[in-house]
Amino acid sequence: MKAKALILDLDGVITDTAKYHYLAWKALADSLGFHFNETDNERLKGVSRMQSFEIILEINGASSHFSEEEKQAFCERKNELYKSFISTMTPADILPGIPELLSRAKAEGVPVAVASVSKNAPAVLSALGLSDSFDYIADARKITKSKPDPEIFLVCADALGVPYADCVGIEDAAAGIEAIHAAGMKSVGIHVAETGLSPDIPLSSTEELANLEL
Numbered sequence: 707m708k709a710k711a712l713i714l715d716l717d718g719v720i721t722d723t724a725k726y727h728y729l730a731w732k733a734l735a736d737s738l739g740f741h742f743n744e745t746d747n748e749r750l751k752g753v754s755r756m757q758s759f760e761i762i763l764e765i766n767g768a769s770s771h772f773s774e775e776e777k778q779a780f781c782e783r784k785n786e787l788y789k790s791f792i793s794t795m796t797p798a799d800i801l802p803g804i805p806e807l808l809s810r811a812k813a814e815g816v817p818v819a820v821a822s823v824s825k826n827a828p829a830v831l832s833a834l835g836l837s838d839s840f841d842y843i844a845d846a847r848k849i850t851k852s853k854p855d856p857e858i859f860l861v862c863a864d865a866l867g868v869p870y871a872d873c874v875g876i877e878d879a880a881a882g883i884e885a886i887h888a889a890g891m892k893s894v895g896i897h898v899a900e901t902g903l904s905p906d907i908p909l910s911s912t913e914e915l916a917n918l919e920l
């Protein structure tokens with residue numbers, strides 16, 4: 707491996723929680739009589755919970771319809787539903803290619819970090835049996851700026867003590883690829899056909915990570 711560190715997104719890279727985020731937002735949007743489909747959902751990937759709700763409101767011309775307290779309550783409602791979905795997850799939900807990538811990195815002494823802005827990331831990693839599989843897991847509660855800001859990738863690289871240019875970031879969302887580039891890192895993008903991403907290394911699925919030269 708040429709990379710001196712790997713920094714992985716969680717939702718959509720290590721596991722497919724992106725579908726649960728979508729189902730939970732969809733249920734909330736339906737209950738409010740709002741339009742929301744999978745194309746709209748692409749804009750929510752890698753974006754914080756409240757920012758995600760703001761995007762749904764904007765799509766529906768409802769940005770000024772609710773107070774901050776009401777918005778918090780709706781976000782909480784979405785999160786409760788999301789938590790009920792992730793409570794069913796097991797190690798079988800780790801996406802293909804990820805165990806092989808982690809084993810290769812370990813064998814070659816390349817540290818690996820998780821750059822997820824999800825406050826549920828520790829619970830998801832625990833359900834997958836991966837809590838102890840990373841050298842560093844960013845604390846989403848301490849990240850002040852969501853992707854596409856590079857903050858979370860820079861925090862991970864700093865924690866690992868690796869120069870930004872020697873890090874490879876792996877993402878499934880446009881905001882994430884933008885964040886990796888803004889951090890001065892090399893990017894790998896998953897599901898590029900569906901999302902129209904422009905990463906340095908485009909992949910159609912995580913399976914390709916098993917043998918990819920990084």
Ligand code: B16
Binds near residue numbers: 727758822824827
């Ligand atoms: P939560 P990532 C992001 O995770 C998701 O892509 C995004 O859809 C979600 O809104 C965000 O986490 C916040 O998640 O509500 O669980 O705190 O892609 O950075 O792993």
Ligand code: MG
Binds near residue numbers: 718719
């Ligand atoms: Mg993601």
